[in-house]
Each structure stands twice: as structure tokens, then as C-alpha cells.
Amino acid sequence: MSEANLQTSTVIPQVEVQASKPLKRPPGPWRTAWSKFRRNPYAVTGLVVLLIFIIGGAAAPWLTKYDPAKIDMMFVNVKAGTDGHLLGTDELGRDIFARLLYSARISLTVGFSVAAGSVIIGAIIGSISGFFGGFIDTCFMRLVDVMNSIPLLFLNILVLAIFGTEFRYMIIVLILTSWMSVARLVRGMFLQLREMQYVEAARAIGVSNLGIIFKHLLRNASFPIIVNATLMVGSAILSESALSYLGLGIQAPKTSWGLMLSNAQEFMLVDPLQAVYPGVCILLVVLAVNFIGDGIQDSLNPRQKMSERRIDRWRKSFLKSKI
Amino acid sequence: MTEFIIRRTLQSVLVLFLITLVTFGLIHAAPGGPFQIMLAPGLSPEAMEIQAHNMGLDKPLPMQYLSWLGNLLQGDLGYTFKNHVPIGEIIWPTVKNTFILMSVAWLLTLVIAIPWGIYNSTKEYSLSDQTASFISYIGFAMPTFWFGIILQQIFSIKLDLLPLADMYSMDKEGQFGDLMLHLVLPVTVLTLGFLAAYVKYSRSSMMEVLNQDYIRTARAKGVQEGKVIYKHALRNALIPIITIIALDLPLLVAGAAITESVFNWPGMGRLFVQMAVAREYSVLMAITLLTAVIVIFGNLLADLLYAVVDPRVQLGKRGGRSA
Numbered sequence: 001m002s003e004a005n006l007q008t009s010t011v012i013p014q015v016e017v018q019a020s021k022p023l024k025r026p027p028g029p030w031r032t033a034w035s036k037f038r039r040n041p042y043a044v045t046g047l048v049v050l051l052i053f054i055i056g057g058a059a060a061p062w063l064t065k066y067d068p069a070k071i072d073m074m075f076v077n078v079k080a081g082t083d084g085h086l087l088g089t090d091e092l093g094r095d096i097f098a099r100l101l102y103s104a105r106i107s108l109t110v111g112f113s114v115a116a117g118s119v120i121i122g123a124i125i126g127s128i129s130g131f132f133g134g135f136i137d138t139c140f141m142r143l144v145d146v147m148n149s150i151p152l153l154f155l156n157i158l159v160l161a162i163f164g165t166e167f168r169y170m171i172i173v174l175i176l177t178s179w180m181s182v183a184r185l186v187r188g189m190f191l192q193l194r195e196m197q198y199v200e201a202a203r204a205i206g207v208s209n210l211g212i213i214f215k216h217l218l219r220n221a222s223f224p225i226i227v228n229a230t231l232m233v234g235s236a237i238l239s240e241s242a243l244s245y246l247g248l249g250i251q252a253p254k255t256s257w258g259l260m261l262s263n264a265q266e267f268m269l270v271d272p273l274q275a276v277y278p279g280v281c282i283l284l285v286v287l288a289v290n291f292i293g294d295g296i297q298d299s300l301n302p303r304q305k306m307s308e309r310r311i312d313r314w315r316k317s318f319l320k321s322k323i
Numbered sequence: 324m325t326e327f328i329i330r331r332t333l334q335s336v337l338v339l340f341l342i343t344l345v346t347f348g349l350i351h352a353a354p355g356g357p358f359q360i361m362l363a364p365g366l367s368p369e370a371m372e373i374q375a376h377n378m379g380l381d382k383p384l385p386m387q388y389l390s391w392l393g394n395l396l397q398g399d400l401g402y403t404f405k406n407h408v409p410i411g412e413i414i415w416p417t418v419k420n421t422f423i424l425m426s427v428a429w430l431l432t433l434v435i436a437i438p439w440g441i442y443n444s445t446k447e448y449s450l451s452d453q454t455a456s457f458i459s460y461i462g463f464a465m466p467t468f469w470f471g472i473i474l475q476q477i478f479s480i481k482l483d484l485l486p487l488a489d490m491y492s493m494d495k496e497g498q499f500g501d502l503m504l505h506l507v508l509p510v511t512v513l514t515l516g517f518l519a520a521y522v523k524y525s526r527s528s529m530m531e532v533l534n535q536d537y538i539r540t541a542r543a544k545g546v547q548e549g550k551v552i553y554k555h556a557l558r559n560a561l562i563p564i565i566t567i568i569a570l571d572l573p574l575l576v577a578g579a580a581i582t583e584s585v586f587n588w589p590g591m592g593r594l595f596v597q598m599a600v601a602r603e604y605s606v607l608m609a610i611t612l613l614t615a616v617i618v619i620f621g622n623l624l625a626d627l628l629y630a631v632v633d634p635r636v637q638l639g640k641r642g643g644r645s646a
Contacts, residue, residue, distance in 0.1 A: 146341045149622070151577050151614045154595055158346075158607050161599035162353040238466055242581050245468050246596050258466070265472050265585075272476045279469035286464035 033223070036299035043295020049288040053281075057104035066095035068102040069253035077271055090260075090274055091267045099255045100277055106256045107237045107285065110171060114236035115229045117175035122182025123225065127213050129183065130190025137187070144180045152177045156239065160248045170249055174236055182228055189221040223300050230293035234286040241282050257282050324630075331626060335619045342615045343395075347388050350604045400609040405601070410609050414591065418576055420490060421583070421590035425575045427506055428513035436518050437564065440525025444533060444560075445552060455522045462519030471512045471585035478508060488587035509586040513579060524567055529560040562633045569625035573617040 027035070037043055056063065066085070072093035078085050086097040129140040159173040193199065194217065202212050218225075243249035244258030252259065257278035264275035382390075394401065400410040443452040479487040486492060486505050495501040532538065533556055541555050542548075580592030587593070591610060598606040 142338065142341070146338050146345065149338055149615050149618050150342060150345070150611060151618065153580055154577075154607075154611050154614060157580070157596060157599045158349065158611060161602060161607065162349060162604070234464065241466050242468060245466075246581065246584055247600060248596075258468075261466075261469055261472060265475075268472070268476055268480060272480070275469070275472050275476065279466060279473065282469065283461075283465050287460065290460065290464055 029223075033296070033299045037295050040295045040298060042291045043298075046288040046291030046295065049284055050292065053104050053285050053288070054108060056101050057108055060098070060101035060105060063101055064095065064098040066098040068094060068098040068255045070094060077267075087277060088271070088273075090263060091270065096260075096274065096277060099260055100257070100281055103255050103257045103260065103278065104281065104285075106167075106250060106254065107240060107282070110174070110240040111233040111237040111285075111289070113171050114174045114178060114239075115232040117171070118179040118232060119182055119225060119229045121175065122179035123186050123218065125179065126183040126186025127190055127218060130187035131194060131209070131213055131217065133191075140183070141187075144183060147177070147180050153239075153242075156243060157246070157248055160243065165248055165251055167250065167254070170240065170243065174239055178232060178236065181232075182225065185224055185228055186218075186221055189224065190217055193217050193220055223296070227293055227297045227300070230289060230296060234289040234293075237282065237286055237289070327630075328627070331623055335623055339616065339619060343392060343612060344388075346608050346611050347391065350608055351384060353604070395612070401605045403603055403606060405603070410606050413594065413606065414609060414613065417589060417591040417594045420588065421577075421579070421592065422575055423502075424506065424509055424583070424588055424590060425513070425579065428510045429517065429571070429575060431510065432514050432517035432521055433568070435514075436521035437525045440522045441529050441552070441557065441560070443522070443526045444529035447530075452526075455526070458515070459519040459523050462515050467512055467516055468581050468585045470515065471508065471582060474508050474511060475585075488585075490589055505586075509579075509582050509588055512582050512585070521567075525560070525564050528563045529556060532556045532560045535559075562629070565632055566625045566629050569628050570621055572624065573614065573621040576617050577614040 075089050075093045078089040085095050088096055090096055125140050129137045155177055156173055163169050202216055240249055241258030244256040245262045250256035250259050260278040402409055443455055475487055478485045485507050490505055491501050541551050580596050583590040583593035584596050595610050
């Protein structure tokens, strides 16, 4: 017993000596988060997969010589690998690999712009609501209630049916139906943060309201917002593919994974593999984005593995884009 | 209690009023006016004016809104543009079909998910827990319609075991066994989506309870582990689950637009998509409102249930529940 004590007591000082070496510079919050993120295998895999899709989409013209919209009735339903068609062609002779690459562009554009747009709108509404409170807060929160009471998938379909199925309308309507979670999150954080002493100190030295909101409050709320935004990319991609599948999203000659799936369902008997590729692409991208979001969340707060908020968010995304 | 119900109902009525405004406004923002499609093409301008006058379309918008709202309050949903069929007659049968599909999927989910989640909470990181985690990740990243298409390919085209789509086979209208066969695939698709959220939900709410002091007290007093789990913990863990169940109740009617479209199920969701493609605005308006009413009612019910099952909750003092 005493021997064991002796052994541990001889080990500990050595460790302490090593740890107390002076560092060049204490790592900032971003560096700390990154070093934790790097050690999470799921998150890193997600990042790599997402990068592959981004590069594939961006470099599409150099990766394939075929035009995704070119109809070639001489080469209909060609088998994979013939004549340079890596994955074959569809019922109109369009190269499937080329269509997959160009669809990645559309999906990722929708995903990231919807996430960015809803973060901007949600952050503005949430910070006004949380910072000023009172009547304006009540108004905004009733607005959130109204938005949450309309089935959002129906609202998306309704707006696209009314205004037409243009690409920009789809992005706008997806933004207008996804900002609520960010607004709620920012408002909640602001309600906590605005009582902090550093806010009081900032006010005492004469920082304006705008300065407090941007320099102090939003910056402290930035990590949860980023997590929320990352996960939103995935649900926006799912919404886009669902709307395109229903015929209310992307229209030919443009191409999208959802649109490819709705074609594939019609020609299921001819070539069942056509239905597999686009679905696998959607699954991989959304999984990648979700893993990245979870990785960021865990690197910030490792104890809170599966927060209720996240499950709730998942549930909402299911209701919105998948049911 | 009574005061809370009255206040909450008034609030719901206000939200509902705002939703009617939003829907009406949206539809009248359509380019060319919503009723363009209603007027027969090739009419002379004078004839068009007469027809518009007969339908009350030449009145100012607020008057049109009021007369529409008045009819709505009397249960008159209006008529379709094409063929002039009463909208109620189109919607009600689909509500029944949706209810059949959704209630089967949802009950199946509850029966599987709640015991599974509770079991997982006591066996953290076991094989069963990991499987549930895996299902959740896949379930949330996979587009439901793709899963449906793949199931169709495997079970109806390759193996020829189950019907491809629709509610009944051609010559077996109304037979129970045939309905059950047609239910298998869409119910599988929906259940996987629901399961992903519900298993996580019941697990996390059980975990939270198991970490409470009174559970430690019960264990310290020497209560059997089975009794601790099923008598002390389970009752408290069920509270948030019941709330989420009440929140999801509206889905039983509001339907699954995407799944119904994949499997050609004659429900309300599919009707909505069809009507959106056909630009039958008044049907879209009616369905949106109907679902909004049900969702608001579900939210109200969730609030009340929460207070009934948990005596610690004081009605009206629980702010900011994420609905």
C-alpha cells in the first residue's frame, strides 16, 4: 500500500514539470476547438467527404467531358463504363456521372446559402428580440409561433406553386422557413448573456447598443450558432431534394439529385441502379454535414453528448423535409 | 386552470387569424392574381369582367378576405376552380386515408421506440444502444423518398412480394388484407423516420431522470434496480415523452406529403402536392388552414397534458417551450 503511494508520488512531479513548460502563446477558443475537432474521427471523415463533394461540384467541367443536360437518343440507358460514360446514361442518354457532379453544385449551393441566409435573418431577429425584450420581443415570438404552426413543407410547396419554381425562389422560401430555430437560439443566449458583468462594464465605458450586440453578445453566441448553421445545411439539402422530387424544385434542363430520383422511379424496371447513385450522394453529404456539426458541438461541450435541443431540431427537420 | 385554458385559447385564435392573413395574402400575391386560372381562356375582356363580377373578384381585397373568412367560419371551404367541385368533398376522404397510414406507422413507432430507448438508457454504449444511434444517424440523413424507392425496387419489383403502390389492388377495393399488404412499405418508411427521433428522445429523457438525486436516494435505500427503473424513473421520464407525443398528434391528419407521393397513397399530403402542381389555390388554402388548426390544437393539448401529468408545473409560468 505504502509502496504504491510512493510510486505514484514519484511519478506525478515529473508530469507536472513537463506540463508547466512555458507555451509560446495560449491557444484561443478557435484553436482549442479545432484541436479537439481534429481528434474526432467521425467529424474528420465528414469534413473529408464534404470537401470531396465540394471539389467534385466545383471542378465538374474538368472531371467529365459530358454536358449533364445533353440529350443523346443514340446512347440511351448505356451500361456503366461504355464509351467513357463512367456510370452509364439515363433514359434520355444523359451521362449519369456528369449529372451527379452538376447536381452536387446545386445541392451544396442551396445548403450553404440557406444556412447563411437563415443565420443572418435569425441572428438579427433573435438579437433584437433578446436584447431589447418587451413589446418587440413579444411580436417576434408570436411570429415564430405562427411560422411553427404552419406545416412548413406545405408552406414551401404553396409558395413555389404560387410564385413558380425558380431556383432563387426556392432558396428564399427555404430561408424564410428555417430562420426560426436560429432566432430562438440567439434570443435565448442573449437573455442570459445580457445580464453578464462584462456587458455592464461595456455599457459603463460607453459602448453603444450596436457595439454591445456585435462585439460582445453575438461573438459569445457564435459557437452555438455555427453548430446550428452546420446542421441546417443538411436539412436544406434534404428539403431541396424532396421538393425537386415532387416536381416543385429544380426543373430540367437543370439537374438535381431529387430530380434524378424522380426520373429513376419512372424507369425503375429498366435500370434500377439509376435510383441508387443520387440517393447515396444525398445520404453521404447530409451524413457528412451532420457529423461535422456534431464534431463542432462535442469539441465545445464534450459532456453534453446528445442535447435535447439537437433531438428537437432533428425532429423538426424530419417533419419539414422528409415526412 | 380555467384561466390558463382561456388565455391559451385566445392566443391560439390570434395565431390562427394571423395564419389566415398570411395564406390569403400569399395567394393574392401570385403574379396575375390567383383567379386568373379560373377564368376560361379566350373570353373577351367584357365577358371576363362579367364572370369576375359574378365571383366577387372585382371587390377590394379586404372585402374579399372578409367574405372568404365568413364562409370559412360557416364551414364552407369553397369550390375548386376546375369542375367547380365543393372542396370539402375532395378533402375529407383523403383525411381518412392519411389517418389510416399515419396512425399505424406512429403506433408502431411508439411501441418499438419507447421500450427500446428506456432499455438503452440503462445499457449505455451497448450493442443495442449503438444500433439505435446508427439508425438515428442514417434515419436523419436519408431522404425518405429514396428509401421508399429502394424498398419498392427490392420488395415489389425484384422479389414481387408486396404491392408497388396505391391503397388497394384494382379488384380488391375495401378488403382488409389487401390494405394491410399495401401498408407494409409506406409504414416501414415512415416508421424508420419517426424511430430515429423517438428512440433518442426516450433514451435522453430517461438518462436525465436517472441522474437525479432521488434516484440515488432510492438506490441508497436499497430499492431493487428493476423497481428503481420502472417505478421511480419511468414515470418521470414519460412526462417529456407524452408532451412530444401530443405535439406530434396533428401529423396523424396533416399527413406525409412525400411518402404518400412515393407510394401513390390517396391521402391529404398527396392531394396537396397534386393541387399545387395543378395550381388549385383554394384547395391549397383550405388544406393549409386545416392543418394549421390541427397543429395549434396539438400544441394546446401538449401544454395542458404537461401540466396534468407533472404537478410541479405551474400553468402559464413555463415560458418558451420549443414547440
